[in-house]
Amino acid sequence: MTVLVVTNDFPPRQGGIETFVRSLCDQLPDVVVYTSREAGDTAYDATLPFPVIRDRTSMLLPTARVTKRAVGLMREHGADRILFGAAAPLGLMGPALRRAGARRIVAMTHGHETWWAGVPGAWRALRRIGDAADTVTTVSSWCADRIAPALSPAAAQRMRRLTPGVDTRRFAPGCGGGQIRKGLGLEGVPVVACVSRLIRRKGQDTLIRAWSRVQKSVPDARLLLVGGGPDREYLEDLAVAVGVADRVVFTGPVPWAEIPPYVDAADVFAMPCRTRRLGLEPEALGIVTLEASATGKPVVVGDSGGAADTVIHGTTGYLVDPYNPAAVAVRIVELLTNPQHSADLGAAGRKWVEADWTWAQSGAVLRDLID
Known part of the structure; x- marks a missing residue:
């Protein structure tokens, strides 16, 4: 089982979602990351135990070019599972990746998808993302309550809670x-x-x-x-x-x-x-x-x-x-x-x-x- 992680949120860019996605990679048996360009990424990527493929742009968008690249990486690395680090907007590539052989697609949501759920045009896009994924995950009960109404009934039933964890060895009393x-x-x-x-x-x-x-x-x-x-x-x-x-x-x-x-x-x-x-x-x-x-x-x-x-x-x-x-x-x-x-x-x-x-x-x- 090889998982292709498609995300804009990845170190060395700093932030809670970046830390979340990076740490989840350690929990997967075989992972390949497709992400955007970031200052200092070459040195950072060299420290990782899995391959990271950087796009030429500083932000991935679900364009035909990016989708074609993701499909190519699926085939090159034998990946048949997809994890979108943030569902919106990259999850719009879901149907194309499914046609290319993706057996399971998981789309993670965070805070920004809650406003997608409340804006008419974005609401429709979020529904398409939910229908294309096997599971849409949410980080909190509040986020789940806001996102679920934008999804189809079937996609809403498939929602699951996936929260970040804490490394209690690093974050411990007396750690410096x-x-x-x-x-x-x-x-x-x-x-x-x-x-x-x-x-x-x-x-x-x-x-x-x-x-x-x-x-x-x-x-x-x-x-x-x-x-x-x-x-x-x-x-x-x-x-x-x-x-x-x-x-x-x-x-x-x-x-x-x-x-x-x-x-x-x-x-x-x-x-x-x-x-x-x-x-x-x-x-x-x-x-x-x-x-x-x-x-x-x-x-x-x-x-x-x-x-x-x-x-x-x-x-x-x-x-x-x-x-x-x-x-x-x-x-x-x-x-x-x-x-x-x-x-x-x-x-x-x-x-x-x-x-x-x-x-x-x-x-x-x-x-x-x-x-």
Whole structure:
């Protein structure tokens, strides 16, 4: 059984979907990846134990040329199973790949397919994708509820949940946070970290707006924003305007392989993610929240899309209103001023991730769907 993975979401490009697709490749017995061009891809691909074929473009689209190339790769590598790393739009190639000999087609969905499900023209395309696939997978119950109405009844019945896992060996208490604190000058102070791209959906601006309230109760607390993104300048200006610039630390981009110690450096992980653009831009899941739980951190997460699936409210952390900085501040202060409560939540979070969010479980689900 050889699986051809067709995707735009693959390292060295960074992101949750990229990590998800890459990690699933390790769970498959024989895999070939067809993906788009990315800076630094030659060096990265040389480290992998399976072949990666890069297209000449920086984004695969379901054109006749790309479809012909995918068919050629199926025949060259003897692949009769197809995994679309993201169903829309590449899943539109499904019928052609089926005619070329694909025995099983699995199309993964994430957050962006939820807006496809609500837009008339895209809705029809998503239905075609679902009909061409043996299974459409979803990362959260919220995503499943939004996508299912756009599919035909038969395709909706074939939907399955396929979630990312967490490597609890990499994300573990004591995995290097002390060194990060030392390097950033954060030794001996309470730290709240948000590890994510700096974009509006992730809610770093809500944390900055909440910080003056946090400071009233915990004067020496620091906010650590880990990651790069288009909102860096906006967030820096906001911190100055709010009067907390000396309490906010920006790390800039951090390679995915080096992320665990930054999570471990925190006392609390917070990402008040929110749904934007009239519901078309939600948080599909938020694997970084589960990685923080695996590292033994209590979490504060915004109530957006499928993010609720990543926290057991009151047990591993808290779900908060991402549009209410005061409410976010209350939960952060509660955790920073009650270390035993925070430790209990963090311990419960790690236990939960070890039991229910492993890559072995995700791999078993995918192998069952693809076989």
